[in-house]
Amino acid sequence: MIVRRLPAALLALVVPLSLTLLLTACPASSSTGGPGAKSGASASGDDMKAGAQATDFTLRDSEGRNVSLSDYLGKQVVLIDFWATWCVPCQAAIPHLKQLYESRKDKGFVVLGIAMDGPETIAQVPTFVQRYQMSFPVLLDEETKVVNVYNPKRTAPLSLLIDKAGKIVKIRSGYNAGDEKLIESEVDALLQ
């Protein structure tokens, strides 16, 4: 579809941004505000009542077994973390994720680490897993199939937090020092 001349240049920007504006102005189907709504819940708890059912996928893990998201959906709180061996912020974040997983896995929490490494660096994944003693499931997405679903910009790291009902409640792009405390409080709120 081609639209010509100056008005079209404005149209080219306004159309996608207007669509975004329109959709951002629409309330979420399970909003937490409104007259009579209870107050006093923590800000992170209110933020996490809305969401959407996560799309299932099946990938092979680092030990060659097929793992599906539906193995955990609706049963546990799931944190999907997209990472790669060449991603330095991922190297900073992973020890915190490991600590978070090990301290809460018995409460119904799981971390699924999805490696975005392609043919060039996929061979480094096993040593990376061993080096960082990643005790949570590590899945291999060489084809970027799941990346295309949840992480179309191929951001590394990118995490999605899914509640026990299978709904996505938080998406976090990148990692900065101090993010681990925020993630911890968000996970704890869902585990209550």
Added chain:
Amino acid sequence: MTRRAAPAVVALLAAVVVAVVALGAPRRAEALNFRIKGQSFRLDITESLFSSYRGDLGSLVIERTRDGQRVVGAHFYDLINRLNLTLAWKKLRFFTRFDTAVYFDTPNGACGDPTTTPVPLRSRFCQRYFWLEKIGIEYVGRELEVTAGDFYVSFGRGLVLSLRKVDELGIDTTLLGGKVVVRKENVSATFVAGVTNVQNTDDSTGRSTPDPFDVIAGSRVELRLADKVILGIHEAGGVFLGPGQSRTAQRRDGMFMYGVSLDVPRATKWLSLYAEGAGQLVQAEDARDQGYALYASATAQAGPVSILVEAKHYSKFQRWRSSIDQSLAEFNPVAYNQPPTAERVLTELTSPIFDVTGPRLRLDWRATPWMLVFASTGYFEDRGSPDKVKRIYHDPYAGLEFRWQNGASHFFPSGGIRFELCGEVPSACLPIPGTNWYQTIGHVEWDFTQALPKRLSIESQGFALFREGEGLGDATTSVKWTEGNAYLALKWTPYLILVGGYEWSTRPSTKVNEHFFNGSVQWNITTASSLRLFAGGMRGGLRCISGICRDFPAFTGVRLEVVIRL
């Protein structure tokens, strides 16, 4: 677009962006959920907008006055937009991506008739207001996946077929057609067929290309044996244009590849193995060529020590190139297979797969819970460099990872030196005087973070290259130069990031020594949406990722980046 109107339009666009961002700021970072006739749907939106004032047109195109004098300080504006939409309902998912690439104040004659337009302006700054870049619908079940439309595909380790995103090089190639994946107990099979769909516009240079629509088909079967071994058999083939053929001509050149892979992720508790071989038949310009590739890797762990060994042997093994016009250098890295090079990810590689053999070893030692040391070395013999000279590479490097404050702070330094030696025909390989080295590349990299109170942190990252040779001198004079990046950032998690940067290159080319300074501020609107403003300069030069290299022009100007994720 007139010169006077351009700044006003850009200002208006920026105002619209800011307004949208401000309205979107209170939004939580989750998808949009709605119901139609009792059915639940989910809509994911990822919107990326990049708008630049580029005061460096001379990096791309030399503008001259009527008297033939070079115009200094020529500039232009661009607006790049990517809108990803995904609609999910039960096991069905519909996805699409719309792109925009609009340019203002560009040179006369840009994007003109390809037969008469000079190469610097050919296919450059073509106005693409709003076009459909990717589209598809897929069904995802545990035992069956079906996709109609655009999809990514990779067989094994990419020797035979690999269509993926490589954002760092502006590559995003999909197959537009059909894909079926069937899984049943210990067997899975994948069937694909379609035409290639590339990213049509290169953001950094403004060059665009139509889709090559090269026809490709392939299949792969995997068998899981004894719950330990995964045996894979695959094949792929396709046709593409020969040199000089028009896009509407019948494709006369083709490629067919076949391969086998053996994956043993847990041979023992401490050992994992992988091996793959591929054969290649190429029909090009009425001649036939054959080649083959062998690749293997092994990983072993013993307590705090892990070892990785990779090895490759490629014999006349060609990259599966596209039919895109080869004069458009930005799109030369587009290829349909991606064999592993076993090299450092960011290393410059001249001929990483055609006719090359060698191993790489990497050793990691977790000395303490907060310190890790690693070392690696590689040795490769290249028989297929363009001047037909046997060249030898040595590439040792080492580094460490040190953390403190319970992992909140870290320091990751590394460094090494790559030696490239002239081989059997030294006269065809200009060595550094007094040596038989073609070039040496010393490198240092670092990444440092110090956490501070009140969710503040200070970070620094960068690299420096110390280079000599590369045929730039003569029989008696050696040429040395350095280049690199250094960045310093102050972060206030999760809200704000302030960055200052310095880039440089003293490469002895037609340009003088180049020094670039820049700064940026990023506001994280939500945990997944951000607005970033960049001003200053970034050096140009060769950038290599995973054995694929391309030249990027320098950037001088102002750039606004908005990413909104819903």
